[in-house]
Amino acid sequence: MIDGAKSFPRGFVWGAATAAHQVEGGNVNSDCWALEHASPSLFREPSGDAVDQYHRFGDDMAILAGLGLQAYRFSIEWARIEPADGVFSQAALDHYQRCIDACLSRGLAPVLTYHHFTLPLWLARQGGMTNPAFPDRFARFCEHATRRLRGFDTACTINELNLPLFIREPLMARMTSERALARIAAAEAVLHGPIDSFFLYTPRDVILNQGLTAHAKGRDAIKSVRPEIQVGVTFAVQDEQAEPGAEALRDQRRDDFYGVCLDAVKGDDFIGVQTYSRVVSKRDGSSGPEDGHPRTVMGYEDRPQALAATCRFVWERTHTPILVTENGWAGEDDARRGAFVQEALSELHGAIAEGVDVRGYFYWSLLDNYEWAAGYGPKFGLIGVDRTTQQRRIKPSAVALGDIARANALGVQALETTKVMGDGAPVGL
Numbered sequence: 453m454i455d456g457a458k459s460f461p462r463g464f465v466w467g468a469a470t471a472a473h474q475v476e477g478g479n480v481n482s483d484c485w486a487l488e489h490a491s492p493s494l495f496r497e498p499s500g501d502a503v504d505q506y507h508r509f510g511d512d513m514a515i516l517a518g519l520g521l522q523a524y525r526f527s528i529e530w531a532r533i534e535p536a537d538g539v540f541s542q543a544a545l546d547h548y549q550r551c552i553d554a555c556l557s558r559g560l561a562p563v564l565t566y567h568h569f570t571l572p573l574w575l576a577r578q579g580g581m582t583n584p585a586f587p588d589r590f591a592r593f594c595e596h597a598t599r600r601l602r603g604f605d606t607a608c609t610i611n612e613l614n615l616p617l618f619i620r621e622p623l624m625a626r627m628t629s630e631r632a633l634a635r636i637a638a639a640e641a642v643l644h645g646p647i648d649s650f651f652l653y654t655p656r657d658v659i660l661n662q663g664l665t666a667h668a669k670g671r672d673a674i675k676s677v678r679p680e681i682q683v684g685v686t687f688a689v690q691d692e693q694a695e696p697g698a699e700a701l702r703d704q705r706r707d708d709f710y711g712v713c714l715d716a717v718k719g720d721d722f723i724g725v726q727t728y729s730r731v732v733s734k735r736d737g738s739s740g741p742e743d744g745h746p747r748t749v750m751g752y753e754d755r756p757q758a759l760a761a762t763c764r765f766v767w768e769r770t771h772t773p774i775l776v777t778e779n780g781w782a783g784e785d786d787a788r789r790g791a792f793v794q795e796a797l798s799e800l801h802g803a804i805a806e807g808v809d810v811r812g813y814f815y816w817s818l819l820d821n822y823e824w825a826a827g828y829g830p831k832f833g834l835i836g837v838d839r840t841t842q843q844r845r846i847k848p849s850a851v852a853l854g855d856i857a858r859a860n861a862l863g864v865q866a867l868e869t870t871k872v873m874g875d876g877a878p879v880g881l
């Protein structure tokens with residue numbers, strides 16, 4: 453124990469997260485790949501080779517472990533594992549087994565996500581989550597993958613299942629210009645149907661029925677194979693606050709965006725909380741970042757304290773253990789990223805001391821990667837990537853988070869600065 457340090461509970465898990473489509477590259481059988489290549493596209497640029505983690509996973513995991521982090525959350529790509537309806541690729545599963553083994557041999561605990569936004573294109577063309585058969589299809593995929601993969605004990609079924617509850621409407625509302633309507637039309641042409649079958653545009657009733665059922669069936673399928681795996685779903689949770697006089701709007705937003713979902717998964721092994729910022733409900737009926745407050749490049753209010761607030765909220769509503777499965781800061785200013793993480797963790801430490809049962813923290817993201825519709829612009833990574841050479845560059849914030857992880861405490865000085873590595877082992881870690 454270091455003098456003045458804020459220690460985290462014994463066994464607290466420190467990690468970083470990614471998602472297959474955002475880092476692997478070449479995810480050609482997915483709906484996102486098709487949508488990226490629609491013309492005009494909803495996506496600023498295609499994912500292409502991404503940061504080639506499909507081939508470089510061992511090096512990336514070595515950096516993660518070398519930094520002092522102990523866990524890696526990544527997703528297994530359904531579009532690779534089930535390239536056609538009911539047809540499973542053992543070669544794709546072998547790849548993910550190699551990823552799991554690479555974690556284990558470097559002392560990292562693998563945390564698997566089964567669905568992180570992307571779907572196999574064949575399934576999206578059958579309506580995706582809007583298809584009544586979706587929950588069973590998802591459960592079949594979960595069961596098959598769990599039977600074939602060994603060596604992990606924590607799994608997330610669906611990433612940010614509630615996200616469409618609060619982004620579909622604003623996304624649709626923005627889609628009024630001729631250009632935007634052309635983008636939707638091109639997307640619907642590649643999907644062979646309404647945009648609703650792309651996860652981010654899933655209608656509310658579909659999330660609350662098919663989506664929650666898919667989570668439950670997926671969880672049960674995983675546990676039917678390996679009951680000891682800890683299974684949860686992850687939610688996007690913004691810190692919902694209100695100007696005086698706007699509390700009713702805030703409460704409505706809390707109920708609409710989180711309440712039903714949280715109530716449905718109370719009693720799961722854990723709930724994955726993913727927080728980036730806060731949203732303030734205003735007296736004029738609008739909601740958004742606090743006026744005049746600094747923003748990140750994502751346009752979010754730069755508000756590290758949001759994380760502790762959302763963990764308190766989720767804990768009070770569910771009394772179910774929490775894993776922070778994502779939290780991070782996007783921008784070029786790595787010193788600010790480091791400070792953001794420190795401030796978020798300092799507040800989180802306070803929440804844990806009050807009794808909020810938080811079991812781990814995963815920074816988003818391990819690498820600068822493909823930020824969906826925004827392409828390669830926003831940079832969340834602990835590790836920068838030169839996408840022409842795929843060379844990795846460890847940022848000071850990564851070293852600082854590694855120091856926190858090693859100490860299991862805040863208040864320990866970062867020992868090192870940015871290091872550059874090539875394709876081989878990390879330099880000097």
Ligand code: BGC
Pocket residue numbers: 471474611612688726778816822823824
């Ligand atoms: C998602 C990630 C995304 C991140 C930053 C979360 O909504 O799970 O895939 O990159 O936020 O926007």
